[in-house]
Amino acid sequence: MKAIQFLIGFALLALASSLASASDPSPLQDICVAIEDPKDGVFVNGKFCKDPKLARAEDFFFSGLDKPGNTANRLGVDETDANVEQIPGLNTLGISAFRIDYAPYGQRPPHIHPRASEILLVLEGTLHVGFVTSDQLNNKLIAKVLNKGDVFVFPKGLIYFQFNIGKTNAVAYSALNSQFPGEITIADAVFGANPPINPDFLAKAFQLDPKTVKDLQHKFINGD
Structure with missing residues (x-):
C-alpha cells in the first residue's frame, strides 16, 4: 500500500511540475491580437527569426554605448538603447541594456518597464533612485542615494525614478531581463x-x- 501511495504521490508531483513549466511565454510587445489566418499575421511574440545559417557577427554587435547622449531636453536625460531593435541577435535571449546620461538635476520621471526588471550601475555622478511597491505593501517607497560604482535593482512592473542630485553630469548603465522591456512614463501615458x-x-x-x-x-x- 505504501508503495502505491508513493507512486501516486510521485505521479502527482511530476504532473504539477509539468504544468508549472507549461506557462505562457512572457509578452515581448504591448499587444498581440490573435488572428485566424496566419497569412494575415505581421508579428509573432517578438521578432521573426532568420535562417541560423545566415547569422553573422554584426547580428550580435552594437557600437555606441561609450558616446554621451544629448541631455538638452525638458527632463535633462537621454537613453542610448541596446535592445533587439539595435541588436537583432538578442531575439529570444531575454536580455538588453542601455546607457543613461543625466544633466545636472536631470531625471527619469516615475515610469515602469512592463516586461523587465532592471539593474543599474552608476559610472559617474550621484543619483537619488527609488521604487514604490504595490498596495499589497502599502505603496512603500524604497529609495537610496547612489554614487560611482553603486548598483541598484528595480523590480519588474513597479513604478520607479532616477534623479541626478549633483551639480555635474551623471552616467549609468542598465541591464534588463527582456529583449524589448518597453517603458511607460506615468505622466506621459496618463496626460x-x-x-x-x-x-x-x-x-x-x-x-x-x-x-x-x-x-x-x-x-x-x-x-x-
Missing part, C-alpha cells in the same frame, strides 16, 4: 494619451481641478 482620457475622470482620480487636468493634457499632448 498625453491619444485620444485624451476624459479630464473629469482624471480630475477625480488625481484629486485635481478639471482645468488643471486640461492644462496638463495640453502640455503633454502638444509637447509644450
